[in-house]
Amino acid sequence: MPNFRETDFLMHWVEKPGIGIDAMDRITTRASKELMAVPGVRNFGSHIGRATVADEVVGPNFTELWISIDDSQDYDETVAKVQSVVDGYPGLYRDLLTYLKERIKEVLTGTSAAIVVRIYGPDMDRLRSIAADVSTQIKPIEGVTTLKIEPQVLVPQLSIEMRPEAASQFGLTPAMLMRNVSTLVNGTQVGEIYRDQGIFGVFVRGKDQAHRDPTAVQHLMIDTPSGAQVPLSSVASVTIIPAPNEIKREGASRRLDVTCNVAGRDLGAVAKEIEAAVQKNVRFGTGYHPEFLGEYSEARASRQRLLLLSIAAILMITLILYVDFQSWRLVLLMLGMLPLAILGGVLGVFASGGVLSLGSLVGFVTVIGISARNAIMLISHYRHLNEIENVPFGRELILRGAEERLAPILMTALTAALALAPLVYTGNLPGQEIEYPMAIVILCGLAAATIVNLFILPLLFVGKR
Numbered sequence: 001m002p003n004f005r006e007t008d009f010l011m012h013w014v015e016k017p018g019i020g021i022d023a024m025d026r027i028t029t030r031a032s033k034e035l036m037a038v039p040g041v042r043n044f045g046s047h048i049g050r051a052t053v054a055d056e057v058v059g060p061n062f063t064e065l066w067i068s069i070d071d072s073q074d075y076d077e078t079v080a081k082v083q084s085v086v087d088g089y090p091g092l093y094r095d096l097l098t099y100l101k102e103r104i105k106e107v108l109t110g111t112s113a114a115i116v117v118r119i120y121g122p123d124m125d126r127l128r129s130i131a132a133d134v135s136t137q138i139k140p141i142e143g144v145t146t147l148k149i150e151p152q153v154l155v156p157q158l159s160i161e162m163r164p165e166a167a168s169q170f171g172l173t174p175a176m177l178m179r180n181v182s183t184l185v186n187g188t189q190v191g192e193i194y195r196d197q198g199i200f201g202v203f204v205r206g207k208d209q210a211h212r213d214p215t216a217v218q219h220l221m222i223d224t225p226s227g228a229q230v231p232l233s234s235v236a237s238v239t240i241i242p243a244p245n246e247i248k249r250e251g252a253s254r255r256l257d258v259t260c261n262v263a264g265r266d267l268g269a270v271a272k273e274i275e276a277a278v279q280k281n282v283r284f285g286t287g288y289h290p291e292f293l294g295e296y297s298e299a300r301a302s303r304q305r306l307l308l309l310s311i312a313a314i315l316m317i318t319l320i321l322y323v324d325f326q327s328w329r330l331v332l333l334m335l336g337m338l339p340l341a342i343l344g345g346v347l348g349v350f351a352s353g354g355v356l357s358l359g360s361l362v363g364f365v366t367v368i369g370i371s372a373r374n375a376i377m378l379i380s381h382y383r384h385l386n387e388i389e390n391v392p393f394g395r396e397l398i399l400r401g402a403e404e405r406l407a408p409i410l411m412t413a414l415t416a417a418l419a420l421a422p423l424v425y426t427g428n429l430p431g432q433e434i435e436y437p438m439a440i441v442i443l444c445g446l447a448a449a450t451i452v453n454l455f456i457l458p459l460l461f462v463g464k465r
Helices: 019-038 075-085 099-109 125-137 162-169 175-186 214-219 268-282 295-325 328-351 356-387 395-426 436-462
Strands: 008-014 039-047 062-069 115-121 144-149 152-162 188-195 198-204 219-223 229-231 235-245 248-250 252-262 289-294
Touching: 008 075, 008 099, 008 219, 019 039, 019 062, 019 075, 039 125, 062 214, 099 125, 115 268, 125 144, 125 268, 152 175, 152 214, 175 214, 175 219, 214 235, 252 268, 268 289, 268 295, 289 295, 295 328, 295 356, 328 356, 328 436, 356 395, 356 436, 395 436
Parallel strands: none
Antiparallel strands: 008 062, 039 062, 115 252, 115 289, 144 252, 152 235, 188 198, 219 229, 248 252
8 A cells, every 4th residue: 555645644642551541631732732833733633542332442541643734834844743743752652644544554453553463372471471572573673663562461350259168058159149249349230211312221239338449349248049148258259369451352362462563664575574583483382373464464465366366367368369369379479568568567666666556556457458458459450451451461561550550559648648647747645645656657558568569569470470
Protein backbone atom coordinates (compact mmCIF):
# COMPACT_ATOMS: atom_id res chain seq x y z
CA MET A 1 0.00 0.00 0.00
CA PRO A 2 1.24 3.53 -0.67
CA ASN A 3 1.89 6.09 2.05
CA PHE A 4 -1.37 8.04 2.03
CA ARG A 5 -0.80 11.79 2.31
CA GLU A 6 -3.99 12.50 4.22
CA THR A 7 -4.39 15.56 6.39
CA ASP A 8 -6.16 13.63 9.17
CA PHE A 9 -4.04 11.55 11.56
CA LEU A 10 -4.97 9.05 14.24
CA MET A 11 -2.43 8.50 16.99
CA HIS A 12 -2.40 5.89 19.77
CA TRP A 13 -0.84 6.52 23.16
CA VAL A 14 -0.56 3.45 25.36
CA GLU A 15 0.71 3.72 28.93
CA LYS A 16 1.28 0.89 31.40
CA PRO A 17 -1.98 -0.77 32.47
CA GLY A 18 -3.21 0.48 35.80
CA ILE A 19 -2.41 4.15 35.26
CA GLY A 20 -5.11 6.49 36.51
CA ILE A 21 -7.34 8.48 34.22
CA ASP A 22 -6.19 11.71 35.89
CA ALA A 23 -2.59 11.07 34.82
CA MET A 24 -3.58 10.28 31.23
CA ASP A 25 -5.81 13.34 31.14
CA ARG A 26 -2.91 15.50 32.32
CA ILE A 27 -0.55 14.06 29.65
CA THR A 28 -3.16 14.41 26.89
CA THR A 29 -3.94 18.01 27.82
CA ARG A 30 -0.27 18.93 27.75
CA ALA A 31 0.22 17.21 24.38
CA SER A 32 -2.80 19.03 22.94
CA LYS A 33 -1.31 22.41 23.81
CA GLU A 34 2.04 21.50 22.24
CA LEU A 35 0.44 20.13 19.07
CA MET A 36 -1.91 23.08 18.60
CA ALA A 37 1.15 25.37 18.80
CA VAL A 38 2.65 23.67 15.71
CA PRO A 39 2.12 25.83 12.58
CA GLY A 40 -0.20 23.98 10.24
CA VAL A 41 -2.12 21.96 12.86
CA ARG A 42 -5.77 22.86 12.35
CA ASN A 43 -7.49 21.02 15.20
CA PHE A 44 -7.01 18.37 17.85
CA GLY A 45 -9.28 15.89 19.59
CA SER A 46 -8.92 12.86 21.84
CA HIS A 47 -10.62 10.31 24.01
CA ILE A 48 -9.25 8.29 26.91
CA GLY A 49 -10.30 4.66 27.29
CA ARG A 50 -13.48 3.02 26.02
CA ALA A 51 -16.53 1.93 28.00
CA THR A 52 -17.66 -1.69 28.19
CA VAL A 53 -20.46 -1.05 25.66
CA ALA A 54 -18.06 0.34 23.03
CA ASP A 55 -16.92 -1.50 19.92
CA GLU A 56 -13.35 -1.66 21.26
CA VAL A 57 -13.12 -1.90 25.03
CA VAL A 58 -9.87 -0.45 26.47
CA GLY A 59 -8.78 0.91 29.80
CA PRO A 60 -7.77 4.46 30.74
CA ASN A 61 -4.16 3.66 29.79
CA PHE A 62 -5.19 3.74 26.11
CA THR A 63 -5.70 7.12 24.46
CA GLU A 64 -6.57 7.99 20.86
CA LEU A 65 -5.61 11.40 19.51
CA TRP A 66 -6.99 12.94 16.32
CA ILE A 67 -4.90 15.58 14.58
CA SER A 68 -5.82 17.48 11.42
CA ILE A 69 -3.35 19.65 9.53
CA ASP A 70 -4.00 22.47 7.10
CA ASP A 71 -3.61 21.33 3.49
CA SER A 72 -2.33 24.77 2.52
CA GLN A 73 0.84 24.25 4.59
CA ASP A 74 3.89 22.23 3.57
CA TYR A 75 2.77 18.65 4.24
CA ASP A 76 6.11 16.98 4.98
CA GLU A 77 7.36 19.82 7.17
CA THR A 78 4.18 19.90 9.24
CA VAL A 79 4.16 16.14 9.74
CA ALA A 80 7.82 16.23 10.80
CA LYS A 81 7.06 18.87 13.45
CA VAL A 82 4.10 16.87 14.75
CA GLN A 83 6.28 13.76 14.91
CA SER A 84 8.90 15.64 16.91
CA VAL A 85 6.25 16.60 19.48
CA VAL A 86 5.03 13.00 19.65
CA ASP A 87 8.59 11.74 20.16
CA GLY A 88 8.88 14.08 23.15
CA TYR A 89 6.87 11.57 25.22
CA PRO A 90 9.23 8.57 25.34
CA GLY A 91 7.69 6.90 28.38
CA LEU A 92 4.75 5.48 26.48
CA TYR A 93 4.07 3.67 23.21
CA ARG A 94 2.92 6.05 20.48
CA ASP A 95 2.41 6.05 16.74
CA LEU A 96 1.39 8.61 14.13
CA LEU A 97 -0.61 7.22 11.21
CA THR A 98 -3.02 8.65 8.70
CA TYR A 99 -6.57 7.63 9.43
CA LEU A 100 -6.90 5.40 6.35
CA LYS A 101 -3.53 3.71 7.01
CA GLU A 102 -4.51 2.99 10.61
CA ARG A 103 -7.87 1.54 9.60
CA ILE A 104 -6.23 -0.77 7.03
CA LYS A 105 -3.73 -2.09 9.57
CA GLU A 106 -6.44 -2.51 12.20
CA VAL A 107 -8.50 -4.64 9.82
CA LEU A 108 -5.49 -6.79 8.82
CA THR A 109 -4.24 -7.76 12.30
CA GLY A 110 -6.28 -5.95 14.93
CA THR A 111 -3.31 -3.67 15.66
CA SER A 112 -1.91 -0.53 14.07
CA ALA A 113 1.59 -2.01 13.58
CA ALA A 114 3.09 -2.96 10.21
CA ILE A 115 4.62 -6.23 11.49
CA VAL A 116 3.09 -8.43 14.18
CA VAL A 117 4.64 -11.55 15.72
CA ARG A 118 1.72 -13.25 17.45
CA ILE A 119 2.78 -15.93 19.96
CA TYR A 120 0.34 -18.65 21.01
CA GLY A 121 0.53 -20.89 24.06
CA PRO A 122 -1.24 -22.02 27.24
CA ASP A 123 0.78 -20.31 30.01
CA MET A 124 0.96 -16.51 30.28
CA ASP A 125 4.28 -16.45 32.15
CA ARG A 126 5.87 -18.54 29.42
CA LEU A 127 4.29 -16.35 26.74
CA ARG A 128 5.79 -13.22 28.33
CA SER A 129 9.20 -14.89 28.49
CA ILE A 130 9.05 -15.92 24.82
CA ALA A 131 7.83 -12.43 23.84
CA ALA A 132 10.87 -10.92 25.58
CA ASP A 133 13.18 -13.25 23.61
CA VAL A 134 11.42 -12.34 20.35
CA SER A 135 11.79 -8.64 21.13
CA THR A 136 15.51 -9.13 21.80
CA GLN A 137 15.96 -10.72 18.38
CA ILE A 138 13.97 -8.03 16.55
CA LYS A 139 15.52 -4.96 18.19
CA PRO A 140 18.95 -5.01 16.40
CA ILE A 141 17.42 -5.35 12.92
CA GLU A 142 17.91 -2.22 10.84
CA GLY A 143 14.72 -0.34 10.03
CA VAL A 144 12.70 -1.52 13.03
CA THR A 145 10.91 1.28 14.90
CA THR A 146 8.37 1.52 17.75
CA LEU A 147 9.08 -2.05 18.90
CA LYS A 148 6.58 -3.04 21.57
CA ILE A 149 5.51 -6.10 23.53
CA GLU A 150 1.78 -6.01 24.14
CA PRO A 151 1.49 -4.28 27.53
CA GLN A 152 0.53 -6.61 30.32
CA VAL A 153 1.08 -6.20 34.05
CA LEU A 154 0.14 -8.15 37.15
CA VAL A 155 -2.78 -6.70 39.08
CA PRO A 156 -4.28 -7.88 42.39
CA GLN A 157 -7.16 -10.27 41.93
CA LEU A 158 -9.47 -11.96 44.40
CA SER A 159 -8.99 -15.75 44.44
CA ILE A 160 -11.53 -18.06 46.08
CA GLU A 161 -10.50 -21.70 46.45
CA MET A 162 -13.12 -24.04 47.87
CA ARG A 163 -12.18 -26.59 50.53
CA PRO A 164 -14.04 -29.71 49.36
CA GLU A 165 -14.14 -31.46 52.77
CA ALA A 166 -15.62 -28.47 54.56
CA ALA A 167 -18.05 -27.62 51.75
CA SER A 168 -19.36 -31.21 51.56
CA GLN A 169 -20.43 -31.03 55.20
CA PHE A 170 -22.92 -28.32 54.23
CA GLY A 171 -23.90 -29.89 50.88
CA LEU A 172 -22.23 -27.13 48.86
CA THR A 173 -20.88 -27.71 45.36
CA PRO A 174 -18.42 -25.47 43.50
CA ALA A 175 -21.20 -24.17 41.24
CA MET A 176 -23.42 -23.26 44.20
CA LEU A 177 -20.55 -21.57 45.99
CA MET A 178 -19.49 -19.45 43.00
CA ARG A 179 -23.09 -18.52 42.23
CA ASN A 180 -23.51 -17.18 45.76
CA VAL A 181 -20.20 -15.29 45.69
CA SER A 182 -20.92 -13.86 42.25
CA THR A 183 -24.29 -12.58 43.39
CA LEU A 184 -22.88 -10.96 46.51
CA VAL A 185 -19.82 -9.42 44.87
CA ASN A 186 -20.82 -8.74 41.24
CA GLY A 187 -24.59 -8.79 41.46
CA THR A 188 -27.22 -10.80 39.58
CA GLN A 189 -30.08 -9.39 37.52
CA VAL A 190 -33.41 -10.61 38.87
CA GLY A 191 -35.86 -8.51 36.88
CA GLU A 192 -36.64 -5.34 34.92
CA ILE A 193 -38.68 -2.20 35.53
CA TYR A 194 -40.40 -0.40 32.65
CA ARG A 195 -40.91 3.31 33.26
CA ASP A 196 -41.20 6.33 30.93
CA GLN A 197 -40.33 4.33 27.82
CA GLY A 198 -37.19 3.11 29.55
CA ILE A 199 -36.05 -0.33 30.69
CA PHE A 200 -34.17 -0.55 33.98
CA GLY A 201 -32.55 -3.72 35.27
CA VAL A 202 -33.04 -4.83 38.86
CA PHE A 203 -29.95 -6.35 40.48
CA VAL A 204 -29.31 -8.05 43.80
CA ARG A 205 -25.84 -7.78 45.31
CA GLY A 206 -24.00 -7.56 48.61
CA LYS A 207 -23.39 -4.45 50.66
CA ASP A 208 -20.89 -1.85 49.46
CA GLN A 209 -18.38 -2.93 52.11
CA ALA A 210 -17.78 -6.15 50.15
CA HIS A 211 -16.63 -4.10 47.20
CA ARG A 212 -14.29 -1.81 49.13
CA ASP A 213 -12.66 -4.27 51.53
CA PRO A 214 -11.40 -7.64 50.18
CA THR A 215 -11.24 -9.06 53.69
CA ALA A 216 -14.97 -8.45 54.07
CA VAL A 217 -15.54 -11.12 51.41
CA GLN A 218 -14.44 -13.75 53.92
CA HIS A 219 -17.41 -12.89 56.13
CA LEU A 220 -20.03 -13.14 53.37
CA MET A 221 -22.82 -15.49 54.37
CA ILE A 222 -23.40 -18.32 51.90
CA ASP A 223 -26.79 -20.04 51.51
CA THR A 224 -26.72 -23.82 51.93
CA PRO A 225 -29.25 -26.38 50.61
CA SER A 226 -30.63 -26.79 54.14
CA GLY A 227 -31.55 -23.11 54.30
CA ALA A 228 -28.88 -22.21 56.79
CA GLN A 229 -26.03 -19.82 56.13
CA VAL A 230 -22.30 -20.21 56.75
CA PRO A 231 -19.41 -17.70 56.38
CA LEU A 232 -17.45 -18.03 53.18
CA SER A 233 -14.23 -18.46 55.19
CA SER A 234 -15.63 -21.69 56.64
CA VAL A 235 -15.80 -23.46 53.27
CA ALA A 236 -13.20 -21.64 51.11
CA SER A 237 -9.87 -19.86 51.25
CA VAL A 238 -9.99 -16.21 50.17
CA THR A 239 -6.68 -14.67 49.05
CA ILE A 240 -5.36 -11.83 46.90
CA ILE A 241 -3.10 -13.08 44.10
CA PRO A 242 -1.27 -11.30 41.22
CA ALA A 243 -2.92 -11.98 37.87
CA PRO A 244 -2.54 -10.56 34.34
CA ASN A 245 -4.60 -7.45 33.74
CA GLU A 246 -5.76 -8.86 30.39
CA ILE A 247 -5.71 -12.26 28.69
CA LYS A 248 -6.42 -12.38 24.96
CA ARG A 249 -7.41 -15.55 23.15
CA GLU A 250 -7.68 -16.57 19.53
CA GLY A 251 -8.57 -20.01 18.21
CA ALA A 252 -9.07 -21.31 21.80
CA SER A 253 -5.44 -20.42 22.63
CA ARG A 254 -3.93 -17.61 24.65
CA ARG A 255 -1.82 -15.16 22.67
CA LEU A 256 0.57 -12.26 23.09
CA ASP A 257 1.73 -9.82 20.38
CA VAL A 258 5.13 -8.33 19.65
CA THR A 259 4.68 -5.46 17.20
CA CYS A 260 6.85 -2.97 15.33
CA ASN A 261 6.84 -0.59 12.40
CA VAL A 262 9.41 -0.05 9.65
CA ALA A 263 11.20 3.13 8.57
CA GLY A 264 14.04 3.68 6.13
CA ARG A 265 13.96 0.18 4.62
CA ASP A 266 11.74 -2.01 2.50
CA LEU A 267 8.98 -3.59 4.56
CA GLY A 268 9.42 -7.00 2.94
CA ALA A 269 13.16 -7.14 3.63
CA VAL A 270 12.70 -6.27 7.30
CA ALA A 271 9.84 -8.77 7.69
CA LYS A 272 11.96 -11.55 6.19
CA GLU A 273 14.85 -10.79 8.55
CA ILE A 274 12.51 -10.78 11.54
CA GLU A 275 10.96 -14.10 10.55
CA ALA A 276 14.38 -15.69 9.99
CA ALA A 277 15.80 -14.39 13.29
CA VAL A 278 12.82 -15.52 15.34
CA GLN A 279 12.63 -18.96 13.76
CA LYS A 280 16.38 -19.52 14.16
CA ASN A 281 17.16 -18.08 17.59
CA VAL A 282 13.99 -18.34 19.69
CA ARG A 283 13.08 -21.68 21.23
CA PHE A 284 9.36 -22.45 21.31
CA GLY A 285 8.34 -25.32 23.54
CA THR A 286 5.59 -27.82 22.93
CA GLY A 287 2.26 -26.05 22.62
CA TYR A 288 3.82 -22.68 21.70
CA HIS A 289 4.19 -21.29 18.20
CA PRO A 290 4.45 -17.91 16.42
CA GLU A 291 2.50 -16.41 13.55
CA PHE A 292 3.86 -13.55 11.45
CA LEU A 293 1.12 -11.10 10.55
CA GLY A 294 0.79 -7.55 9.27
CA GLU A 295 1.07 -5.70 6.00
CA TYR A 296 3.86 -7.87 4.58
CA SER A 297 2.09 -11.11 5.42
CA GLU A 298 -1.10 -9.92 3.74
CA ALA A 299 0.82 -8.58 0.75
CA ARG A 300 2.64 -11.91 0.33
CA ALA A 301 -0.64 -13.84 0.45
CA SER A 302 -2.15 -11.41 -2.07
CA ARG A 303 0.82 -11.82 -4.41
CA GLN A 304 0.47 -15.59 -4.28
CA ARG A 305 -3.23 -15.34 -5.14
CA LEU A 306 -2.44 -12.82 -7.88
CA LEU A 307 0.25 -15.10 -9.31
CA LEU A 308 -2.08 -18.11 -9.45
CA LEU A 309 -4.89 -16.07 -11.02
CA SER A 310 -2.45 -14.54 -13.53
CA ILE A 311 -1.16 -17.95 -14.59
CA ALA A 312 -4.72 -19.18 -15.05
CA ALA A 313 -5.63 -16.07 -17.05
CA ILE A 314 -2.56 -16.37 -19.29
CA LEU A 315 -3.34 -20.02 -20.01
CA MET A 316 -6.92 -19.18 -20.96
CA ILE A 317 -5.81 -16.25 -23.14
CA THR A 318 -3.24 -18.47 -24.85
CA LEU A 319 -5.88 -21.08 -25.67
CA ILE A 320 -8.28 -18.43 -27.01
CA LEU A 321 -5.55 -16.94 -29.22
CA TYR A 322 -4.64 -20.38 -30.56
CA VAL A 323 -8.27 -21.12 -31.39
CA ASP A 324 -8.38 -17.92 -33.44
CA PHE A 325 -4.93 -17.93 -35.12
CA GLN A 326 -4.37 -21.72 -35.32
CA SER A 327 -0.64 -21.12 -34.97
CA TRP A 328 1.49 -21.59 -31.85
CA ARG A 329 4.22 -19.50 -33.49
CA LEU A 330 1.99 -16.44 -33.77
CA VAL A 331 0.59 -16.93 -30.27
CA LEU A 332 4.05 -17.15 -28.72
CA LEU A 333 5.18 -14.16 -30.79
CA MET A 334 2.37 -11.98 -29.40
CA LEU A 335 2.91 -13.16 -25.82
CA GLY A 336 6.66 -12.63 -26.20
CA MET A 337 6.10 -8.91 -26.82
CA LEU A 338 4.58 -8.40 -23.36
CA PRO A 339 7.84 -8.62 -21.33
CA LEU A 340 9.42 -6.01 -23.61
CA ALA A 341 6.48 -3.66 -23.04
CA ILE A 342 6.67 -4.28 -19.27
CA LEU A 343 10.26 -3.02 -19.23
CA GLY A 344 8.95 0.47 -19.86
CA GLY A 345 6.67 0.12 -16.86
CA VAL A 346 9.63 -0.98 -14.73
CA LEU A 347 11.39 2.28 -15.61
CA GLY A 348 8.21 4.06 -14.55
CA VAL A 349 8.37 2.36 -11.13
CA PHE A 350 11.87 3.73 -10.58
CA ALA A 351 10.76 7.16 -11.78
CA SER A 352 7.91 7.21 -9.23
CA GLY A 353 10.09 6.35 -6.25
CA GLY A 354 11.23 2.76 -6.80
CA VAL A 355 8.38 1.18 -4.81
CA LEU A 356 6.06 -1.38 -6.37
CA SER A 357 2.79 -0.22 -4.86
CA LEU A 358 -0.85 -0.93 -5.59
CA GLY A 359 -1.01 1.84 -8.19
CA SER A 360 2.04 0.44 -10.00
CA LEU A 361 0.42 -2.99 -10.23
CA VAL A 362 -2.73 -1.48 -11.73
CA GLY A 363 -0.51 0.34 -14.25
CA PHE A 364 1.22 -2.91 -15.27
CA VAL A 365 -2.12 -4.62 -15.85
CA THR A 366 -3.19 -1.72 -18.08
CA VAL A 367 0.08 -1.76 -20.05
CA ILE A 368 -0.15 -5.51 -20.60
CA GLY A 369 -3.74 -5.20 -21.81
CA ILE A 370 -3.05 -2.37 -24.27
CA SER A 371 0.17 -3.95 -25.55
CA ALA A 372 -1.53 -7.32 -26.08
CA ARG A 373 -4.47 -5.66 -27.84
CA ASN A 374 -2.22 -3.75 -30.25
CA ALA A 375 -0.14 -6.86 -31.00
CA ILE A 376 -3.25 -8.94 -31.67
CA MET A 377 -4.74 -6.27 -33.93
CA LEU A 378 -1.47 -5.92 -35.90
CA ILE A 379 -1.08 -9.66 -36.47
CA SER A 380 -4.75 -9.91 -37.41
CA HIS A 381 -4.33 -7.11 -39.92
CA TYR A 382 -1.34 -8.88 -41.49
CA ARG A 383 -3.44 -12.01 -41.82
CA HIS A 384 -6.31 -9.98 -43.34
CA LEU A 385 -4.02 -8.40 -45.95
CA ASN A 386 -2.53 -11.76 -46.89
CA GLU A 387 -5.68 -13.89 -46.95
CA ILE A 388 -8.44 -11.43 -47.91
CA GLU A 389 -6.69 -8.75 -49.98
CA ASN A 390 -4.15 -11.21 -51.46
CA VAL A 391 -1.11 -9.11 -50.61
CA PRO A 392 1.89 -11.43 -50.94
CA PHE A 393 3.96 -12.03 -47.86
CA GLY A 394 7.07 -9.87 -47.82
CA ARG A 395 8.31 -6.35 -47.34
CA GLU A 396 5.21 -4.76 -48.88
CA LEU A 397 2.87 -6.65 -46.52
CA ILE A 398 4.88 -5.72 -43.43
CA LEU A 399 5.21 -2.03 -44.29
CA ARG A 400 1.61 -1.62 -45.40
CA GLY A 401 0.24 -3.39 -42.31
CA ALA A 402 2.39 -1.29 -39.94
CA GLU A 403 1.44 1.96 -41.73
CA GLU A 404 -2.30 1.18 -41.60
CA ARG A 405 -2.13 0.27 -37.90
CA LEU A 406 0.07 3.28 -37.07
CA ALA A 407 -2.82 5.70 -36.51
CA PRO A 408 -4.91 3.40 -34.23
CA ILE A 409 -1.85 2.47 -32.14
CA LEU A 410 -0.71 6.08 -31.75
CA MET A 411 -4.27 7.22 -31.05
CA THR A 412 -4.57 4.70 -28.23
CA ALA A 413 -1.26 5.80 -26.69
CA LEU A 414 -1.90 9.53 -27.09
CA THR A 415 -5.43 9.36 -25.71
CA ALA A 416 -4.22 7.56 -22.60
CA ALA A 417 -1.26 9.95 -22.27
CA LEU A 418 -3.49 13.03 -22.44
CA ALA A 419 -5.83 11.59 -19.82
CA LEU A 420 -2.96 10.75 -17.45
CA ALA A 421 -0.80 13.83 -18.02
CA PRO A 422 -2.56 15.96 -15.34
CA LEU A 423 -1.86 13.28 -12.71
CA VAL A 424 1.82 13.22 -13.59
CA TYR A 425 2.06 17.01 -13.76
CA THR A 426 0.45 17.65 -10.35
CA GLY A 427 2.62 14.99 -8.70
CA ASN A 428 2.07 12.90 -5.59
CA LEU A 429 -0.60 15.04 -3.95
CA PRO A 430 -2.98 13.87 -1.19
CA GLY A 431 -5.64 11.76 -2.87
CA GLN A 432 -3.34 10.72 -5.74
CA GLU A 433 -1.19 8.18 -3.89
CA ILE A 434 -2.50 5.36 -6.11
CA GLU A 435 -3.15 7.28 -9.35
CA TYR A 436 0.27 9.00 -9.53
CA PRO A 437 2.48 5.86 -9.72
CA MET A 438 -0.17 4.21 -11.90
CA ALA A 439 -0.04 7.11 -14.38
CA ILE A 440 3.77 7.06 -14.61
CA VAL A 441 3.88 3.29 -15.13
CA ILE A 442 1.20 3.46 -17.83
CA LEU A 443 2.90 6.33 -19.69
CA CYS A 444 6.33 4.67 -19.67
CA GLY A 445 4.80 1.30 -20.50
CA LEU A 446 2.76 2.71 -23.39
CA ALA A 447 5.85 4.36 -24.87
CA ALA A 448 7.71 1.05 -24.77
CA ALA A 449 4.68 -0.91 -26.03
CA THR A 450 4.22 1.46 -28.99
CA ILE A 451 7.85 1.06 -30.04
CA VAL A 452 7.67 -2.71 -29.63
CA ASN A 453 4.45 -3.08 -31.63
CA LEU A 454 5.45 -0.75 -34.50
CA PHE A 455 9.10 -1.73 -34.95
CA ILE A 456 10.11 -4.93 -33.17
CA LEU A 457 6.98 -7.02 -33.74
CA PRO A 458 6.96 -6.53 -37.56
CA LEU A 459 10.65 -7.51 -37.76
CA LEU A 460 10.10 -10.66 -35.71
CA PHE A 461 6.97 -11.49 -37.69
CA VAL A 462 8.77 -11.38 -41.04
CA GLY A 463 11.85 -13.09 -39.63
CA LYS A 464 9.87 -16.06 -38.34
CA ARG A 465 7.83 -16.57 -41.50
